[in-house]
Amino acid sequence: MTSMFRHMTTRGTPYLFLLPGLVILGALLSVPLYKVVEYSLYDNVIVEREPTFVGLDNYANLLSDSGFWSAGLNTIVFTVGSVLGHMVVGIGLALLVNADIAPRARTFFRSMLILPWIFTAVVVALNWQLLLNPFGLVNYVLQWLGLVSEPLDWLGNPDLAMWSLLLISTWRGYPFIMVSFLSGLQTVPKELYEAAEIDGAGFWHKFWHVTLPQLKPVIFGVALLDLIWTFQLFPLVWLSTGGGPGRATEVLSTLTFRLGFVDFQFAQAATVAVSILIISAAFTLLYLRNEARRL
């Protein structure tokens, strides 16, 4: 009896350790995911005690709404542009920091270059509103260099706002790529570089033929993560441009928030939220397939 009991508790031990975490996570996710789909099938949810069931009407309305499609297009531009910006700047800086310099200098530059990442989005947005102001420093420098003849309203001009947003997003997000790539670089066997050097390979040759192929899985995983998180990013966009001017930088996340917490149309907001969920679920599956191989 005792031995059987002991056997059972040993078998159950890992479940006991996991129980609190998995129960909390399960509850925090399953309830809202069920609810958000339910909301999207009703009208007047949350504000009315007895919402009306409307089936898929919200989805039909959404698909015929030009605002939804333009927000979708903006989301694609913002996500692809941001991820590209993060990758180029992040990988470039990782290579520079990883170059043959004194370890203390490396630590110093690395910690300085991570800084944009640790400020809250509000502070980032305020900083850039200040810099990109028509009377701000960016315009001053550009005029001094003779690149523009008169100050531009970077965040207030509908033709420029998305570019400005991409600049802000690149500044904010490159450190994650830099740090990930930097730690990936440490895993590349030194012999590969030595062999390439004996063959007379220069910097670019080594980068294209040793570093990139070796770090392909890392780059792929990190880029996907970045894509999934940028796709649903809310605070930076909302605080930098508020989706404006007009709807020039409205993305799906700011549209969701506006529908819910400005217009109080929570059912319509839930419908957009579900569409965000479906698209990011597709990318998540892609990411998990990549991760599952490593588990």
Next chain:
Amino acid sequence: MASTGIQARMINEERQQRWRRFGIYAALTIVTIILVFPILWMISVSLKPTTETFSLPPRLLPEEFHWGGYAKVLSDPKFRTFLINSYIVGLAVTFLSLVIGTLAAFGFSRYRFFGDRVAKLFVITTQMVPTITLLIPYFGVIVFLGLYDTLWGLILTYLTFALPYSIVMMNGYLDTIPKDFDEAATIDGCSPLGVLVRVLLPVAVPGIISTAVYTFLLAWNEFLFALALTRSMEMRTVPVGISMMVGEFGLKWDEMMAFSVIGSLPVLVLFMLVQRFVVGGLSAGGVKG
């Protein structure tokens, strides 16, 4: 003759290498100055009267240090409330997710059991669920539970991103500790919980610190839930407090930037103190930005 030729080539190569290194330092210095400049400018503007915010030519160092923005912000009890709220939420979320997360991480790291891969994939997947998708139903549920406009509502909802992060990070860290440690203790009659608390945790201190610091940073910086799930001034956190200054004060850049500096200081100091641990751990976990 041959040896002087080799010598000349070596000197040449050495010179080349020295130039290359100089080039790298120069490039790093210029790039770093440009990228850190927005932060320096924030500090600069916080120390200038608003009349000088946009004065030309711009100066990084103000002619005379103007402490008015800081004085105003520090003397206003409203800002103290924002800071206290952020500390309460940040510390509570960090504590809860660290305790619960470490228990789960121990289970994942030390046992093979039925469903372990699925459970691990579930934890990773939770990090991918769009925050904005969760917000709408959370709003409904939090109102229903009577937690709207309370710090409890924030602490509970912040666990959705803090907990998976803690589990993944601590799991990665515990995996680096050899299993011989626990086996020796188990033979000495230690229970599994005893092994975790008395044997593994003391060794895992760097991992715990980096997980704690980053969890705190995530909670401190969170904006969306804090904006939508609280309403009164008494329940606002630092990020929402700063964002509300914009509407309320119009363009008092000195005060806004002073509070931005003060509100960023706790995470900045923490991060700098432990960045040795944190930077290493970040990529191990995969971190929501």
